[in-house]
Amino acid sequence: MTQERRLRILIGKAGLDGHDRGAKIIARLLRDSGFEVIYTGLHNTPEMIVETAIEEDVDAIGISILSGAHNHIFLEIIERLNDKEAGDIPVFGGGVIPPDDMPGLREKGVKVIFGPGTPGADIVEWIRKNVKSRAPL
């Protein structure tokens, strides 16, 4: 049997707002569900998030935003990942994001947005189905 690395998920708070209840609940939920979690804490720039993601060699990036800056922040994270040839790291998100903005975000490459009230199990299931380990075999 091969030793399989646990999936490594970065949970990040980008931007200036301090609404971190959701991010911390998700971080703990993912840890309790057997994932390895890197939580960035608050007030990260997209640059800091991408740097941490690459340094920690994560398999996916989850970003929580409640500040209204989602369009700018997601786009910049994805662009910077592409610049670093790490565009294969899937990016997902959650927070207060108006429904009208969701199609645009998905078009830009955000895999999924979990709106308020999403059951924790749905998030865990989505990760299990859609996130693959990036570690070399």
Place this chain on the structure above:
Amino acid sequence: MKDGKDNWRREFDNAPKRDHVPTTVSGMEIPPLSVPSDLEGFDYDKDLGNPGAYPYTRGIHSTMYRGQLWTMRQFAGFGTPEDTNRRFKFLLENGQSGLSTAFDMPTLMGYDCDHPRSRGEVGREGVSVSSLADMEVLFDGINLDQVTTSMTINCSASIIFAMYLTVAEKQGIPFDKLGGTLQNDMLKEFIAQREWISPPRPSVKIVVDIIEFCARHVPRWHPVSISGYHIREAGSTAVQELAFTIADGIGYVDECIERGMDVDDFAPRLSFFFNVHNDFFEEIAKFRAARRIWARIMKERYGAKSPKSCMLKTHAQTAGVSLTAQQPINNVIRVSLQALAAVLGGTQSLHTNSMDETLALPTEEAVTVALRTQQIIAEESGVVNNIDPLGGSYFVEQLTNRVETQAMDYINKIDEMGGIVLAIDRGYPQMEIADAAYRYQQELDRGEKFVVGVNKYEMAEESTISTLRVSEKVETDQRNRLKAVKNKRNSEAVSRSLNNIAADARDGKNLIPSIKEAVERYATVGEISDVFREVYGEYTDPGYF
């Protein structure tokens, strides 16, 4: 037993019951019935007192809403100062009695609108203010001696307050005619809301600078609003909200006394701000217990002599966190119940949330419904006619006692840790809240707790309400205004005044006079915050989860 609880208990235990967990939203167990023996030793004068009398459990005024209704104060702010100035005037025209200002994230974190970290955030969650020029527009045409203004701002409060004083001066209004509130509660920032520049100790120092300055020069101002709201929004229980808020209050009182102030010189101007959440009776009990705890602490622990020092005055806001993106019109009902609890709890002012707040900033229509909710409670429901109508209810008194006892356990524990600043350094309140938030989420996920429209009575739906959008143009407009300000001002005078702030900070002087001088010269929020960063250092999130 005279109250016959034994017979009732037997009947109750043998009867079939609904399968549901009888705990509050905070997880507090609730008895099915309360009887006189649950209040053993209860003493009306000692535990309740009449309204307006120590320990103020029934309310801080002898007349309560018979004398004056609570202040209806809707929090507003978005976009440019022009946008928010228009919203302020709209609210005042619609019968709102006080202003409440929301600032955007850059302003709240001490960055100007042209800082790289401000990209995408200018005017989004509140109004953008970088210099005095913005504040002049924000309050244009509003006489500052005719309204009271609440400003939700913390780590940059000293700067915004200095700007407000300067705008008043330009309107020809003396400081002793100014009424309002600064949130200015840094301790809860480290615990919950999480907007900061420098570490806890210097942050508290600046808070106390403002308290001291107001005690001397702005006597009608509330220099700090000790806030449980954000603690609750971060996922705490009702008891934790109360306990950590009171512990923060103790922290400020200790610092003021350390500085040589007499408790009765500043304590009457301290005010509070609590959340009002879904669990109706628990919330009412929380407000009543809060007043009793604070009164006892001020009198017994600090020897306050003025009755005003012992009165816990509070603003309340309905729980943003309780609102749902699903079936958003249901939020109107949630807000109504929460607002009713705040009124029955005896609040002095109230903000009712708008139904669309989980989706975006509120539209004018949604804000109007929220304001009308308060007006219907005040004008139609009749609950304002009798003071503390739930006083003496076996259940409400039992719950008030229980909330008080459990909150005091936390407060004693924090005392043992050496006070709230040391407790925050250890991450104690932060972890207690994170634990409670996680516990509640698991109860939802396991179907032990329900949220209508989210994990019960769900519907397939399209979003049915329209939302407010803040134009990208706000950021450009604000940057342009700032550029014009910077071109026009005397930059030499600005750097001299920034150096003065730094010198005063190093000497441990009260910073408000030098900050005021700097904002008069159009030094910006970001420039003054940079002085704090340089002298006191920057705080970063330890990332507890």
